[in-house]
Amino acid sequence: MSTLPPIRREVLVGADPATAFDVFTVGIGRWWPLKELSVYGAGATVAFVDGEIVERSAEGEAAVWGTVTRWEPPVAVAFTWHPGKAPERASQVEVTFTATEGGTLVTLAHGGWEVFDDPGTACDEYNRGWAKVLDLYRDEV
């Protein structure tokens, strides 16, 4: 086993998809366990603001957890994920909401640990690598 395969978790909730979507997104500040899982700890708040998930400390400092990449109420929301880290080190989270008998199936997938998830970055890196190699070749020739 090398890189981390995506994690998938599911829960069934007794509310319709629109409600489930709203509570997850617009209402995130009301339920995210900040004391256990946050950059600033107790006293902080978190919200979706202008396409980003932003946590604010009690002193007003801000930490961006990620950027929304998909926003399709009530079906799906997806975002990059890098709380406490630089955006270049983001993985990806996708949450989907599927209507079922009596409620909504909420599925969360956290992945993006694969190397070539970002072909642009990989290409840039390889371009730099080849430039280095060709320089050495040129010097040799």
Next chain:
Amino acid sequence: MSDQRTEAVFDALGEPVRRRILELLRDGPTPVGQLAERLPVGRPAVSKHLHVLEGAGLIEHRSVGTRNLYALAPGGTGVAQQWLVSTWDTVLAAFVAKVGGAVTRAEQDNPAPAP
């Protein structure tokens, strides 16, 4: 499982060149030189990345004769996977509690009454 260990694993995995090293090591134990040839960074950077990966328990190194080989550590990412699963379970439990009238998948045989 310690927070330090978790931190080390995600720090290690958060870097694309280090993820590339892990991918290259899927083929089996590999000497440093061979890894370096296939990476877009210089040899000193490769050594630095290998050091970080080893410190995180994701790879191990062994000397075979005069050769220095690196290989994936068995179960290296298991610790990180368990942490991710339990973290997201904590998050989803809080979400479920807020949405209300909810059941988890495991309890489907005994659904909670509708709100």
